Amino acid sequence: MKTVLITGVSRGIGKALAERFLQNGDFVVGTSTKGTSDWTHENLTVLKLDLSKSESIEECAEQIIAFGKKIDILINNAGIWSGAEDDPVLRIKDLRKTLEVNLFGTADFTDRVLPLVNDGGHIINISSRAGSLSYVHDAEYPDYKISKAALNMFTRMLAIRFKDKITVSSVHPGWVKTDMGGSDADMEPKEAAEHIFKLAYTPVETGQFWFKGEKFPW
Template identity: 30%
Template sequence: MSRNIFITGVSSGLGHGLAKVYLEMGAQVWGCSRRAPAGLIAQGLHFTSVNLADATAAEPVLGQFIEGVTHFDQVILNAGKLGQIRDMKATPLDDIRETMEVNVFANKWLLDLLFERVPAIAQVVAISSGASQSGSRGWNGYSLSKAALNMLVKLYAGEHPEAHFTALAPGLVDTAMQDYLTAQPTDERYETLERLKAAKGTADMPDGETCARKLIEAFPRLRELPSGSYADIRKL
């Protein structure tokens, strides 16, 4: 039986790295994102373009995309939205709603779809963040959404005992999100940004592919944790 993997957000960053490494390992990979990763498609990626924030349009497309798939060894919910770093009082509700739509609600309907259409799913890993725990000033919708994602994972673990669920913080990853964060001007209110700037370009902030290899190696160990747990790769 072939190893089947499903990954959201494969156009860049960690999702791109995960898809690339799994393809190199000989797995069959189904991936979705808004932009098409031409290099991965050339390597054999099964790909469809969707905007996960638009459930009405995306759900039927993804339903057709996974038609006939009999099992997924891993489902990796990686796609996410950061939003702007600013104080909560300066953050419009529409911005928080959009972040929640991508980081939480899309994963809700996507999990429902996958468990309805695919007979066997062994492991679900939702990419969370240390921001879900830290409550650092300025992270607002991102922290709220990742904390909610952790609970979403825990709730689904209770409903699907046949699968193993984890919300996993991958540590620092050098992605477009980090490009935005580390380009922000110095602001004493947001001390987290200065730590990120110091890590940029060092081994403390690996690129997406390097981080992907580390995560894939750790995925089997996640199954030793209670299903529904939150874990940080730096503490495994």
């Protein structure tokens, strides 16, 4: 039974991920901005975390430390996008808001819970192909793309720092039917979660970018 910490389990990919690990018999500590979720499980604990607020990050990390459990798998899943589709203009207000959650908050939260991550553990940052410098081909939603490219570098930095101790991966989950992905997306949250679940349990090369179990270009 592994202990899995997943941010953003209230809905979307994070919810499907939490359900998959619970189905496997793992213990899941999840987060949502309200500190509750509309679903429960005996092995699920949901804590309040708002990645845009440093006090909330500090409080949540303290609660996790107080549990006294070591973490085997950390999945930084929670993320936002400005929703400015078809809009190539980079608005600094949007960039700050998106970076606050997708990069600064995620890095701060990771840093605070890092001492709890077991040697041999796996940290997975849910990124996006939108953050791939070689894949990117249009100028839409620039703030989101910049945030995920930066998150990918965060993955590489952690991987180098914790080489031979912790595996660190970035993942593109696919285009997934969620509040963020919309109803036209071509993957169900369950399918995306299955690939991420398998990756979490597979001894893979650290510091890589993955999509459906295959390496994805940076």
